[in-house]
Every structure is written in structure tokens, then in C-alpha cells.
Amino acid sequence: MQDDAKPDLTTDARPGRAVRADALRNEDALLEAAKIVFVSAGVDAPVRDIAAQAGVGIGTLYRRFPKRSDLVAAVFRREVDACVAEAEVLAATHPPGEALQRWLNRYTVFLATKKGLAAALFSGDPAFDALPAYFRERFEPCLAALLQSAAGAGVIRADVAPYDLLRAIGNLAVSTGDDAQRHTQDMVKLLFDGLRYGAVSKG
Amino acid sequence: MQDDAKPDLTTDARPGRAVRADALRNEDALLEAAKIVFVSAGVDAPVRDIAAQAGVGIGTLYRRFPKRSDLVAAVFRREVDACVAEAEVLAATHPPGEALQRWLNRYTVFLATKKGLAAALFSGDPAFDALPAYFRERFEPCLAALLQSAAGAGVIRADVAPYDLLRAIGNLAVSTGDDAQRHTQDMVKLLFDGLRYGAVSKG
């Protein structure tokens, strides 16, 4: 593998020339804007609104993300990455058990903002085919590290598969209704208590 | 409850006057057209296409179905009804075991055409809120009758709950891929064989 691995950015630049700085800035602004607009107006929000929120022209949006699904997928990856990155921060700044608990909460927040995407994910658009794998690739090692660390500290039991936990919480998070968020977080906490119940050393 | 129960048709007619015959005809034509277009172009197909397929103007479509979800829900109910009606026909024209087997196949066909609707059903549109209940209300007694009849004839065992079977097949039918249909039907057949395995009298 050569290290021509630039950010996978749609650009007119040929190998010789560097990608322009404003192009990078706008890519970032668009993703941030899309994230905000998707939450407030759904993934079917008008592209004009996203461009406006980002402070760029429509043409710029289309240059980077020719199809809506490109933008949706990019936002999804970006938020997965952000959630994973936070795990590392938490692990470095909190004791293992607390880091785990805090991250599970962070993960439920991630899931909550993805409800609007669920329908899109099942739409059959090939642009989304790779996302489930990406989801697992990124989250499984991430949670595995937190679990192993907490288990090593004797705070939780060690016999729960990371992916099982990811899925269980994912299922808990699909509940709907007024108090969905409270309900989900309560149930996740219950799960976490379950983890603690069988811990090796401390009660 | 008075017996003013006409078909729940949006109409300008006041109680005094009968609903016009062309209105009824067009309602039917629109539902039939929508069913066809939804299969070939998805539930987001342009309303113009549906009106054209039905041979009516756009205004007529909007008069009956002001929102797309109204049309989607009406088509859904209509197809549920058609599938249920076929159960009665099969029960009257085939021996119990064969009627059951044939209907289960018919049911998988119904499910297959509903994949495009799955996303819509989960969209949170209140127009769809009543559909799951309708689904169960109609299908559960329908399948219960077939099962009871077959069990009475000693062709299958009698300890399977109709709703469990409906759900199991529903889950089998969500599989995707090139051979999804074959796979689903194979698995449903396996289920059916399972029903036969514990039959009371005949082996």
C-alpha cells in the first residue's frame, strides 16, 4: 500500500497538485452542517438548507456529494469515528468502570441521533452497503478495549461479547414514545449493572 | 352505531345524495394502479405516474388521497384483505393440509411485495399507526382457522400459535440477496414440515 491515502475526497485535483485548503474547509463545514440539519429536519431535508447552513453554494455541495446518500454515509462514518474517539478520551481520563459506563451513555446518544437514518439504511441504496460493516469494525474493538480494561480492574465480569452488547443496546434504543430516551438509558444502566453483578473481585 | 358505514371514502357528497359511481370506479382504479406502480417504482414513485396508470387526473388522486401515506395505507389494507380472502377460497377448494401450505406460500408473496413498505411503516407517520394492528387482526384469525382445520384433520400438530407463525415467516421474509425468494420459500417449507412432524394421527 502506497501512502497516497488522502482523505477520500472528491476533487478535481490531479496527483501533482495539493488539494486546496478551502476545499478541505468546505468539506468539513458541509459534514457539520449536514449533521445538524439531519437532526432537525431529517435526512430528506432540502440540500439547499444544508449548503446554506454550511455557508457554501449548492454547486460546492454537489461537487463533493453528488448523491444525497454520499452525504448521509459520510456523516454516519464521521459520527461513528467521533464516538470511537471519545472512548479513547474517556479511557485516558477515567477509571475503567466509569469510562465504560460513560461511553455506553455516549453510545446511546449516538444511536438516538441515528433513528432517522434507520429507514435510509434499509432503503437498499448500495451507498449504504458498507456501513454496517464499518459500524462493527469500528465499534467492536473500541468496546472490547473498554470491557477488557474494566474486567481487568475487576469491576465487571469478563464473559460478555462486545458485539452482543452493541446489538443489545442497539435494540434497546429503538424504543419509541415520549420517554424513549429515559427508558433506553434506564435499560442500558440495568445492563451495565448486570455486567457488574458477576465481577471477579470487588462485589 | 348507525349503519351509515359506507366505504371510508373521501367525498364531497352530503348524506342526502349517493356517492357517484365514477368516484367508486376511480377509487378502485387508483388503488390498483398504486399497487402496480409501488412494486415497479417504489412507494416514492411520482403521483403523476399513479394517476396516469389509473387513467385519471392528478386532481382526482389528491381528492381521494390528500397525502401519499393515505394511498400507501389503503393499498396495504387492500392487499391484506386480498390475501385473507384467498385463504377462504383455498380452504373451500383444497384439503386442509394443502390449503394451509398453499396459503403460506401466498403469504410469503404478500410479504415479498411489502419490503418497499417496511421503511415507510417505520417512518413514524401517524397514518401508519393503525396498520400493524390491522395486520394482526386480519391475519391471525385467518391463519388460526387454517391451522385448526389442518390439525383437526390430523395433518399437522396443534401446539403452534398462529401469531408466532406469522411473525416467524415475516422474519424469514426479510432476508435479502439474489436468492432471497427461494431462500424464504425453502425455509417456510421447512417450517411447514416441522408442523407436520408432530401431527397427531397420520405420520
Next chain:
DNA sequence: TGATATACGGAACATTGTTCCGTTTATCAA
């Protein structure tokens, strides 16, 4: 600092959703 590749912006066009009203037609009473 000038030349040039690159990217930007938004007008213009295309597609689809939705409303509105003049025209047509089914119904019903005479």
C-alpha cells in the same frame, strides 16, 4: 508575483408535489 489549475457560487433548468377552478357528468325530482 504572475500563470494556471482548482474550486466556488448560484442562475437556470428539470422534476415532482400541491392547489384551484372551469368543465363535465352522474344523480334525482318532476
Next chain:
DNA sequence: TTGATAAACGGAACAATGTTCCGTATATCA
């Protein structure tokens, strides 16, 4: 059977959104 009238029809017109295209602006590099 026929005329009056309510009811429904059809599609033009308008609105909202998606998409393309190209003249203009600017970052990069020699």
C-alpha cells in the same frame, strides 16, 4: 325523459426541491 344541480373530474398553474453548468474567484506553485 329531461332539466337542474350537486358532485366529481382534469389538468393548468404554482411551489418546492433536485441537478447541471459555466463564468468568476482564488489557492497553489514556479
